[in-house]
Amino acid sequence: MQSSVCPPLGPIRPLDREFFARTPRRVARDLLGKILVRDSGKVRISARIVEVEAYLGQNDPAAHASAGNTARTSVLFGPPGYAYVYFIYGNHYCLNVSCEQEGKAGSVLIRALEPLEGIEEMARARGIVLRHGSQDFPKLTSGPGRLAEAFGITRTRDNGCDLTSRTSGLWIGDDAFRAKRIQITPRIGISKAADHPLRYILAGNKCISGPKNSRQRLKTHSKA
DNA sequence: ATATCGATTATCT
DNA sequence: GATAATCGATATG
Numbered sequence: 001m002q003s004s005v006c007p008p009l010g011p012i013r014p015l016d017r018e019f020f021a022r023t024p025r026r027v028a029r030d031l032l033g034k035i036l037v038r039d040s041g042k043v044r045i046s047a048r049i050v051e052v053e054a055y056l057g058q059n060d061p062a063a064h065a066s067a068g069n070t071a072r073t074s075v076l077f078g079p080p081g082y083a084y085v086y087f088i089y090g091n092h093y094c095l096n097v098s099c100e101q102e103g104k105a106g107s108v109l110i111r112a113l114e115p116l117e118g119i120e121e122m123a124r125a126r127g128i129v130l131r132h133g134s135q136d137f138p139k140l141t142s143g144p145g146r147l148a149e150a151f152g153i154t155r156t157r158d159n160g161c162d163l164t165s166r167t168s169g170l171w172i173g174d175d176a177f178r179a180k181r182i183q184i185t186p187r188i189g190i191s192k193a194a195d196h197p198l199r200y201i202l203a204g205n206k207c208i209s210g211p212k213n214s215r216q217r218l219k220t221h222s223k224a
Numbered sequence: 225a226t227a228t229c230g231a232t233t234a235t236c237t
Numbered sequence: 238g239a240t241a242a243t244c245g246a247t248a249t250g
Contacts, residue, residue: 053231062231064246072246089232090243096231109231145232189231209232 008035008046008116012173017164020080020099024054024106027099028200033179036113037171038151045118045151047141048177049110050205053187054198055096057105061192065105075160076105083170085148085159092145093153097163097172111188111199113141114207115150122150143209 012035020027031049038045055063057076064086069077075084076098084096084107099106115122115137122140123130126149130136141147148154153170162168181203186195188209201208 055231064231067247070246086231087245088230090230090245091234092232094231111231143232187231191230 006116008175009177010175012037012046012175014164014166014171014173015081017079017081020097020164021101022080022099024056024099024108025198027097027106028052028054028108028198029182031097031108031110031172032182032200032202033177035116035173035175035177036110036147036151037173038118039166039169039171040152043118043121045121047113047115047117047122047147047150049112049172050114050202051110051112051142051208052200053109053111054200055107055109056198057100057107062187062190062194063105063107065107069105073105076107078102078160081162081164083153083158083161083163085153085155087155088145093148093155094144095148095151095153095158109144110147111144112201112205112207112209113147113150114205115140125150125152138207142207146209 031052034049035046057063058065060066064073065076075082079102080098082098084098085093087093095110096107126140128136128139141150158170161170163172165171179202183201183203184197185199186197187199
């Protein structure tokens, strides 16, 4: 567990659509420990999900779905288990999974992964040279923009793709790994509805996003 | 048509 | 700790 580079525990089976046909909170909680897989050509890239955030749909001010069903957000309003990919800050793509039944726009943002297979490919995609003993390993996939770059996820390529299908090129699977300790915190990087505890992480994992892996800003309290 | 700002990251002090 | 980079979705005139 220290040296992060662990293979999957066994065969990886795709999650079924029912898994995603639930509230974002439940899906987020249960996605911890699951595996994101990229099958493109011969090389398989995979990484364990270690950090996610729940977005509650049209009534959640922080959710893109709060703007309604537009060309951009239509996947969120569609059936569960599909990829919602958006472009942010002029630089980065981020990956969500649609939840709930069709018509309800809940989703889960994938925020950080722990690389399992295809480390070299991820490093190349990220422009990182992995040296022995360096601290660069978590930088491959610790953050929504970083993991998208490592997996080559873009809007044109992956928005709307079926994450329950092995043949879609991008999917989410289960290798029988079970999360030990789960931690819940407020969501990161948002201004609206920023106080709700909707961020889920595998406690102690080295690939969690944020400046120092853990320490979330405890500042901006002072209001008592 | 133009302005604002964001579910981020890399790089600087 | 602070900020530049960079562009498309959305709001406003």
